[in-house]
Amino acid sequence: MKTPFVTREQLESLTQEFPTPFHLYDEAGIRETARALHQAFAWNEGFKEYFAIKATPNPSILKILQEEGCGVDTASYVELLMADKLGFSGKEIMFSSNNTPADEFVYARELGATINLDAYEDIAFLKSVTSIPKVISCRYNPGGVFELGTDIMDNPEEAKFGMTKEQLIQAFIELKELGVEEFGIHALLASNTVSNDYYPELARQLFELAVEVVEKTGVHLGFINLSGGVGVNYKPEQEPNDIAIIGEGVHRVFDAILKPAGLGHVKIYTELGRFMLASHGLLVTRVTHKKKTYRTYVGVDASAVNLLRPAMYGAYHHITNMDRPEELTEVVDVVGSLCENNDKFAKQRELPVTEIGDLLVIHDTGAHGFSMGYQYNAKLRSAEVLLQEDGQARLIRRAEKPEDYLATLYGFDIEK
Ligand SMILES: *Cc1c(COP(=O)(O)O)cnc(C)c1O
Secondary structure (H helix, E strand, O other), X not given: OOOOOOOHHHHHHHHHHOOOOEEEEEHHHHHHHHHHHHHHOOOOOOOEEEEEHHHOOOHHHHHHHHHOOOEEEEOOHHHHHHHHHOOOOHXXXXXXXXXXXXXXXXXXXXXXXEEEEOOOOHHHHHHHHOOOOOEEEEEEOOOOOXXXXXXXEEOHHHOOOOEOHHHHHHHHHHHHHOOOOEEEEEOOOOOOEOOOOHHHHHHHHHHHHHHHHHHHHOOOEXXXXXXXXXXXXXXXOOOOOOHHHHHHHHHXXXXXXXHHHOOOOOEEEEOOOHHHHHXXXXXXXXXXXXXXXXXXXXXXXXXXXXXXXXXXHXXXXXXXXXXXXXXXXXXXXXXXXXXXOOOEEEEEEEXXXXXXXXXXXXXXXXXXXXXXXXXXXXXXXXXEEEEOOOOOEEEEEOOOOHHHHHOOOOOOOXXX
């Protein structure tokens, strides 16, 4: 079971105002998670969360996080632009991009954002297109596989991100000669981890690396960025992460490794996206068709353009039928209307016997949901609605109109 953050009655009245499909976000939940994160890392004086904009690139959401003391992590021109226009100062902007276009480095430098260099080769590139800042971070990739206990969590060896240890040490030496005064180390070694051990294990690896790097280069290490990767329990039977336990786990390795090495001043940064937002978003959609062939299909008015994760990764997203009790069930595929057979929100899922007109919510769509959307089949992007703390709902992005889709085309006149 997963309990939606809205009641059936609330949702029915919302759909009077906002036609389905739309993404709905829960302000109270977002604030609660931000506060829990800050509480969990309160032991570290310089702690800062840089919310990964790509997870939920909506100014109204970013404003909430800003009010809760978060900065932003950016990786493109428009993400930088959004951060700037929302009033995030340079210190509150992390620029963790890779294969970076020259104009983005230039813009990041203009804003005074903290640049997180993905490649050793980027030093020369950065120098050639702009200047070397006083504060810089380098992204580490240890290669091999990332394991927790006996579980392989991810394959850094195959990841395009980051530099080897040797490159990172060489980068620090050269950057110091180029005038850098404060250094940081960054790594993202596994995605959507549902384990309280990921951050502590990552921290252990980065803290040990930090001690070695400082010994070898003599740089002033200002921060270690644990980045994103802390996940959510998309499946109801999964035990959700407990950020208090995670923070305490990082604290323990900090005291065991960094403090004795004289690095007790190091600030801990995070760039969480999914953990901050995923569970505070729902995709609200209505059942429009039902079809029986070799399987039973429940057709809804949302499609993969509104939520790509199931089609792209085979990701599980829990579905609640707001209009039916969980008693009488059937096994169905829940499908969108794209001319693509992977446009399925659920395959062979046991759900309450569904009727046309039922209101469904697809859970945990608050991060990497709307933002991964696209316009295949000339489908238009949906609206985003914020359920405020005071219980009122507010449109924070309107749905696209045909004119929006056609606006960039030459040789077609919609007025004709
Ligand atoms: C995507 C990304 C994040 C956020 O990842 P989540 O899995 O959403 O926590 C953080 N940092 C960088 C550099 C990223 O690319």
